[in-house]
Structure formats: C-alpha cells, structure tokens
Amino acid sequence: MKNLALPVLFLLSFLFVVANVSEAAGITCPTVTSKAVPCAGFATGHAPSPAPACCAGLKQLAGMVRTLDDKKAICRCLKATSKSMGVKDQFLSRIPSACKINVGFTVSVNTNCETSVIPYEKIYKIRIMFSFH
Secondary structure (H helix, E strand, O other): OHHHHHHHHHHHHHHHHHHHHHHOOOOOHHHHHHHHHHHHHHHOOOOOOOOHHHHHHHHHHHHHOOOHHHHHHHHHHHHHHHHHHOOOHHHHOOHHHHOOOOOOOOOOOOOOOOOOOOOHHHHHHHHHHHOOO
C-alpha cells in the first residue's frame, strides 16, 4: 500500500488540474477519482483482483451517468489518470468484467474517448439485434 501513496497523491493533484475538462458534462474528475482510486492496486498489478470498494465505486459512477457527454468526461478523466499512475492495460481491461459493469466501450489506456464511447441506448439495441431467444 505504501507503494501506491505517491501515485495516488499525484493522481489527486493532477485531477484537480484537469477537473475543468469534465465539469461541463456534470461529472467532475475529483468525483471520478474518488470512485476509482480503490481500483489502483489491481490496475497497476499490485493486487490479484479489484477490491470490493473498486467495484462499488465504479457502479456508483456508472449510476451517475445521464448523457453521452458524462461517459466521455469519465473516460477522459480515467484515461488521463491511468497514464499518470502507471496503469497496465492487461489489468485495466479486466476491471469491467470483474466488477460486472458494462461500460459500452473498450477499456484501455489507449481508448479514444471521443469516438469509442457509445450511448447505452445503442448498446441495448445491439444486444437485441444479436440475442438469440
């Protein structure tokens, strides 16, 4: 845990600087950070699985999403944060399935938040098209 103190402190400082990016969408980077910080151990490869607080925080964050702009703001904030913390894609990409959260886009430090993030309604329509009853 001591190894994570400096990256988390840097992350929080960095997020206050970039908070203006997501405020227009209604969800601020400090809010995103407070929900996602418990995921740092797993996302950096220091924990064997996401902590329960990680999954709970991300589910709360998902529940706050009201618009496509909200999703993009969260994506931009998490992407900026991930790069500054040394998050590893092989762990980051496993968090949504481990936490049973459908985010609607590929989770990666390389995700293009402007083009990859799709609305929940579109995901629902795609599921209907490909479901076999």
